[in-house]
Amino acid sequence: MEALVQKHLRRTIDLRHRLHRIPELMFEEHQTAAAIRAQLDELGIAYTAGVTDAPTATVAVIGDPGKPCVALRADIDALPIEEKTGLAYASTHPGKMHACGHDGHSATLVGTAAVLNSMAAELPVCVKFIWQPAEEGGETGSGAERLVAAGVLDGRIGPKVEAIFGLHGWPGLKVGTVASKAGVLLAATDGFKATFVGRGCHGAYPHLGRDPIVTACEAVLNLQQFVSREFDPTDSAVVTVGIFHAGTATNIIPDQAGIEGTARTLTADGRRRIAAAIERRCDGIAAANDCQLRFTWKPGYPPTVNDPAMSDLVAAAAKAVVGAGQYFPIPKPSMGGEDFAYYLEKVPGCFFLIGMDPAGSEGCPTLHSDRYDFNDDAVGVGMRVFVELVRRFGRA
Numbered sequence: 001m002e003a004l005v006q007k008h009l010r011r012t013i014d015l016r017h018r019l020h021r022i023p024e025l026m027f028e029e030h031q032t033a034a035a036i037r038a039q040l041d042e043l044g045i046a047y048t049a050g051v052t053d054a055p056t057a058t059v060a061v062i063g064d065p066g067k068p069c070v071a072l073r074a075d076i077d078a079l080p081i082e083e084k085t086g087l088a089y090a091s092t093h094p095g096k097m098h099a100c101g102h103d104g105h106s107a108t109l110v111g112t113a114a115v116l117n118s119m120a121a122e123l124p125v126c127v128k129f130i131w132q133p134a135e136e137g138g139e140t141g142s143g144a145e146r147l148v149a150a151g152v153l154d155g156r157i158g159p160k161v162e163a164i165f166g167l168h169g170w171p172g173l174k175v176g177t178v179a180s181k182a183g184v185l186l187a188a189t190d191g192f193k194a195t196f197v198g199r200g201c202h203g204a205y206p207h208l209g210r211d212p213i214v215t216a217c218e219a220v221l222n223l224q225q226f227v228s229r230e231f232d233p234t235d236s237a238v239v240t241v242g243i244f245h246a247g248t249a250t251n252i253i254p255d256q257a258g259i260e261g262t263a264r265t266l267t268a269d270g271r272r273r274i275a276a277a278i279e280r281r282c283d284g285i286a287a288a289n290d291c292q293l294r295f296t297w298k299p300g301y302p303p304t305v306n307d308p309a310m311s312d313l314v315a316a317a318a319k320a321v322v323g324a325g326q327y328f329p330i331p332k333p334s335m336g337g338e339d340f341a342y343y344l345e346k347v348p349g350c351f352f353l354i355g356m357d358p359a360g361s362e363g364c365p366t367l368h369s370d371r372y373d374f375n376d377d378a379v380g381v382g383m384r385v386f387v388e389l390v391r392r393f394g395r396a
């Protein structure tokens, strides 16, 4: 394997830099998809260009379709951030940037396809490669959800998938390391918007109106308290209000105040309960202050739950290629989220993390930072882990 990885590594890193220069937002990744497909063309790998409701998705299958099918997935979209890395291959698209490293994930998967294509006859499985748009959609839409609906797992696009794997570059882990965990790895990422409608008046005569700002403030504080009263103390949930809009002048009580936030939970039951609790509490606080409530719940991604056996496979493959001391079991879930969760709702699989921090450094910028850049030294790590877990799939 190593000779093949070395053979394709330089071109894979070059592709990563090309993708970094042309970041595109969710469902608009046309240049990105074209660059990925051009490299697949050069490699002689056939693919499906676009699926229902996701024209920028690319799906390729290599190997004997009569064998069990393992899927490998990369996300291809970027973020609405102005890049400040100063890199030679920095974004050429103003206000857009690969600040989550999806350029690295996408290129790594192309490199993996190049290696596995040369080994296809000896593989125990056929492999489906999925370059997925719109991982960053959050409450506004998920590429994974659309691809699952289009049939990327169930046999309508290539063979039926038995198991699926994906990776994410991770600041805080040294480059060359791999980490994951069985069970829930990442949280559900639901959102909400609550608008408290009162009655505006002069700030000197508050008794003539109904103050939506005081009402919304009460709600913000209450949403910080209820998890401790309504959730099992050993379960995890977090509510963050990140938007608060109200008012135009210091001496005017406005007609309305709006808050928006994110609610993170680790189980389906927790999701249902936090949604009900947030609406009930906003409703009650609005009523207590004689205000009206307009409430919207915005379902986001489900929790990302790794299959225990597939997590064991990733751990074994990672230890084989990076060394036993370079694989780290993750002790507890993160409250971040990933739309890889939609695949894991349908088939077993494992999402894992690969280190981004340069050797000998204090660390690297965080995900979604305007200075983040996927570490080129991790491209080979991702390729090796993907290739090794495919080679081991189904073998005890």
Ligand code: NI
Pocket: 100, 101, 102, 135, 168
């Ligand atoms: Ni990401």
